[in-house]
Amino acid sequence: MRIQVAWLCITLLVSTTFIDSQALAQSRKDSINVFIKKQMQNGHIPGLQLAIIRNGHIDQLSAYGLANVEYQIRTTDQNVFAINSMTKAFVGVAIMQLAEQEKLRINDPIGNYIDSLPTAWQSLTIQQLLTNTSGLPNIIDQYEHVLGQGQEQAAWTEVKALPIEFKPGERFSYNQTGYVILGKIINRLSGVAFTQFIEDNQFKVAGMNLTRFGDSSDLIPNSAGGYTRVKNVNGKWLSRDEKDPLGVDFIKFPVFFRTATGILSTAQDMAHWLIALQSGKLLKKKESLEALWTPARLTNGQVSGFNELTNGYALGWPTVTRDEHPAVAPVGGFRSALFVYPKDDLSIVVLTNLQGANPEWFIDEIAGYYLPDMHKANGFGLSSSLKTLRTELLKKGFTNAIPIAKTLQQKNASFHLKEDQLNSWAYYLASENKTQEALAIFKLTVALYPQSANAYDSLGEGYDMVGDKASAIQNYKRSLELDATNQNAANQIARLSKTP
Known part of the structure; x- marks a missing residue:
């Protein structure tokens, strides 16, 4: 009887582990599908094929969207795509x-x-x-x-x-x-x-x-054909024009x-x-x-x-x-x-x-x-200095970005925050609907690079994201002072200055 009970326990454990593994794999596949569809929507991508190889085997094979836009033909795993310089x-x-x-x-x-x-x-x-x-x-x-x-x-x-x-x-x-x-x-x-x-x-x-x-x-x-959002x-x-993106x-x-x-x-x-x-x-x-x-x-x-x-x-x-x-x-x-x-x-x-x-x-x-x-949300792709800053901001709050960055600079001579990397991170945070966090990083960028027209332009956009038109206009104007050729800043000032 004891042997039978032990065997039953082992069987249940193996079965439960297998079911849990299947559930995890399905959850991961579902998450990837949601992510891919979001990328396709944001990028106006008509059709896409995905293959994931794990441990020498195909773990996921999926097809999304349209292989042919004109005739609304769905993409399958049999569609052939141009791979160009690959x-x-x-x-x-x-x-x-x-x-x-x-x-x-x-x-x-x-x-x-x-x-x-x-x-x-x-x-x-x-x-x-x-x-x-x-x-x-x-x-x-x-x-x-x-x-x-x-x-x-x-x-x-x-x-x-x-x-x-x-x-x-x-x-x-x-x-x-x-x-x-x-x-x-x-x-x-x-x-x-x-x-x-x-x-x-x-x-x-x-x-x-x-x-x-x-x-x-x-x-x-x-053939999956070919479409373009760019032109030479x-x-x-x-x-291409957003009104006619494809x-x-x-x-x-x-x-x-x-x-x-x-x-x-x-x-x-x-x-x-x-x-x-x-x-x-x-x-x-x-x-x-x-x-x-x-x-x-x-x-x-x-x-x-x-x-x-x-x-x-x-x-x-x-x-x-x-x-x-x-x-x-x-x-x-x-x-x-x-x-x-x-x-x-x-x-x-x-x-x-x-x-x-x-x-x-x-x-x-x-x-x-x-x-x-x-995952970018976990800080992947950030420079070592940005990762250090991120860790401190998560502990002490993004509103303290400027003093925290200055303290880190004082403690470590190799700590350096590049303007383009800060800017990219801020826009990523904005894409994740973390607008207040993005605004804090835009402010930090201006503090570190006060003569950068692009930094003020981005800060203007950050204020616009949170609905502060007055501050947005103020920073776009500062950007124009630093770079009179910044047509984006001029356009944003004109847009924001219009009365509702």
């Missing part, structure tokens, strides 16, 4: 596969593999091309158009006539020419077109049944250019690819994967990348180089991104059909549903 990550894998086959070494000069290169190009290394540190002139113009009207020979002739832009390794500069050259190297060493080499050695091996090369001129079954005007990306995005890439951008895929296929990559099916050697994901060091010893988030660049893979939860993070076309968190055994893929969605800026927050310390 294609470069596949090129990095292809190069490392050739390295494992001992057909090249990534530190070899490209002159070893390509004939008829300008003299200044011949000593550039494969690694410098992959990491965008080569200094090569770009084969696209300021309007994102391929040179030579998209004709391969004309584009190649035109770009070879341009000068090197900087000494190799001196800085990071995003460059498409290097990837065109890498395509030529893959063609030569593999004996097949680079598209075929990638299809055979990655798509097929990983089971990526819906993934292909292509663009808007191709007839693609289940005189070489600058500008937001436009159709037509993209066309010559075949020779498709190592730079040319793959279309699904979140599920991308998840299968990441699992295959991390399980040794695509690269056999552990050191190959480590090399693939190691960001380049410039001649000054620093890493460099697109921005403060994707702040490094490895072999076709942008990196999020930081102490807490570092990641490798291919991004593409302002529309799609994936983050691999190697230390956390977690990967997240977000594909959208909107140019301007920039999902890389909210993927960390999705990761926070698995790793709670990654």
